[in-house]
Amino acid sequence: MSIEIITIGDELLIGQVTDTNSAWMSRQLTAVMMPIVQHTSIHDDAEQIKKAVNAALERADVVLLTGGLGPTKDDITKHTLCEIFSTRLVHSQEVEDNINRLWYQRNRKVINPLTATQALVPENCEVIQNEVGTAPIMLWEWDNDDKKKILISMPGVPYEMQYAITNHVIPRLQQEFPNETIALHHTTIVEGIPESALALQLEQWETSLPDYMHLAYLPAQGLVRLRLDAVSKQYSQDELRQQLDQQVTQLTDILGDAIIAQEDDALEVVLGKILKSKGQTIATAESCTGGTIASLLAKHAGSSEFYLGSVVSYSNEVKHNVLGVSLSDLEQYGAVSEPVVRQMAEGARRVVGADWALATSGIAGPGGGTADKPVGTIWIAVSGPDGTTAKCLHLGTLREQNILRTTQSILAMAIRMIR
């Protein structure tokens, strides 16, 4: 079986909203071995929706739509689906009850007439209740030349779509399309080797891979994620897993210390797991990264087990008053210097009372550079039970890129030191 995703909304095509739904859905569906053929984003336009749906149905067995189900004028997906499936809107008491229940929970007792229109559904679709929002989920299932086809339309609000995929769409598709093909993936994260050098180093091994295995290179922010895919109808899941593991062992032997992690997790998740396994804690002192490392450490559930807190010392006063950085060092060496970043890390470790602390101080740009310290000069330090290590990064001139790259570099440095 194969799936296509169509996201609907003018806001996507003018770039006001980034389509994060397609990637999220693809991740979930790939994990249960349902391959995605294509993502398409189109306008709230009936003709365009019809053409995109028909084209997708030619390529895939299942078409998933999100967006255009709101109660306002610009939302036309439901009406267009009625045209596609030659039907009309009818009132659903079940949907109205669901909407009333949600509005009652949210402390508004009487729903307004526009929200009430959400209870109108296409007569020939199968309605799936949306337990977390007012727009119902609509499903059509039919046969085309003895091939089963399914179309599902969901709201574009990410958490409503996510709830629908997890609780309704995946279970239903698993039931409708029992698996034949096995697809397994393994990701190895490498730091410190550029993509092309890595490819040369791996050339011989990569060429020797069986034809049902494939290596993909995903470079980003100074890291390369190597994803090894194994797709087969011939082997059982256990057999394929074993073969994949053997290849990963060979890959690991070739790359050695350049490997940061053997999982497709964000680096802060990798670091969090290491800290949890050791029962240790961490803090950050951030200047140029401005709390980005803190927000990543705090983002995931359970982070309070290892993450205690941070000081974002954007001004020199905070560096001195809160973190205890020496005023004379700030004056003599400047805020972007080895002595200052070391004292920031040590100060955060002391003030927050953590086993480890990460510190950053640099010129993220676009302004603020000098001949001595051009934009992209960034000091990072990791302080721990055995002392403090600092290093200087020489990055580019793009602010956002510099912040992201610094964050990944210091997380990689911490993983190496703490592990």
Add this chain to the structure above:
Amino acid sequence: MSIEIITIGDELLIGQVTDTNSAWMSRQLTAVMMPIVQHTSIHDDAEQIKKAVNAALERADVVLLTGGLGPTKDDITKHTLCEIFSTRLVHSQEVEDNINRLWYQRNRKVINPLTATQALVPENCEVIQNEVGTAPIMLWEWDNDDKKKILISMPGVPYEMQYAITNHVIPRLQQEFPNETIALHHTTIVEGIPESALALQLEQWETSLPDYMHLAYLPAQGLVRLRLDAVSKQYSQDELRQQLDQQVTQLTDILGDAIIAQEDDALEVVLGKILKSKGQTIATAESCTGGTIASLLAKHAGSSEFYLGSVVSYSNEVKHNVLGVSLSDLEQYGAVSEPVVRQMAEGARRVVGADWALATSGIAGPGGGTADKPVGTIWIAVSGPDGTTAKCLHLGTLREQNILRTTQSILAMAIRMIR
């Protein structure tokens, strides 16, 4: 003229990477009045690339491709373009010189053989130098039934693509397709009214809009962005601007205090502009948001003019030791309480030495809730020269959603108070 964007890469279809390129390009192109018809993401697969390119060329005048130009085996875009345009790869000395220059800058003197293959380009394309990366940009221009068609292939690395769009693609397209249609947009950000209630409130005004104007509703994280589009060949840019401004004035009269901003900026940018205009500064004390507000305030160039620093007090020790929150209040009322969030805000204002401070303390979930304080119970406070205001949010059970929603709520609260 019209444009389609095709992003190429298996990583997009398995959801390992979210396609942010399409939204970024669409934003830049829309700003110069070049409308985008469709976004398509496809695999590194020659047949699929050919079909997608042909379909896009039927709908649009210009097709922009990103991705699949790396030096490794999984990158096949360049070879496929040779098939589409019936040509072969030839060596370009100009591209090789550019690659050598970049590698010299990055302190690696001899390029490796794989990177050297980046200097091979399709014989019949126009090569545009990529000043920030090793993969060249390729352009084809031809006539199809007297209609001009252009295809441009760019690297998928976001900052390389961004450099190409800004410095090469937009200037070239402006030259090739002088503007006929004028398209203007205005965004008004509204807080505190659900989308459907807003639509009812605006119904009469919205119905009276001329047919070349259109209102779109973009709800997200407790805000609704109302985007008013005006698209016309009939009026000059000045005339259309004047008409749009008149409609915005009417909209503003209807919505009054519910309006947070009259620009399509992130709320932290709106807040930053207000602070800069007043010459005032801000700090944050964050518990459940874990540095997210700090990282947003620090994200944009020039933020050091108004943003001084933050304390992320994830643990109670940091709340007490660094921010001076009373231990007895922490014990009596708990960390998620009005007295604690007020003391956090006041402590951050004092410790950082800022005019204003924002504080958050809540149960983001998924764990940690009690009968008294279920997951989603979040206290926020804004402290300023005239005292401190606190309020309690009652959000849902999704951690990431709660962090984002809290961040938007407190930024909106600060904008209202400081303005």
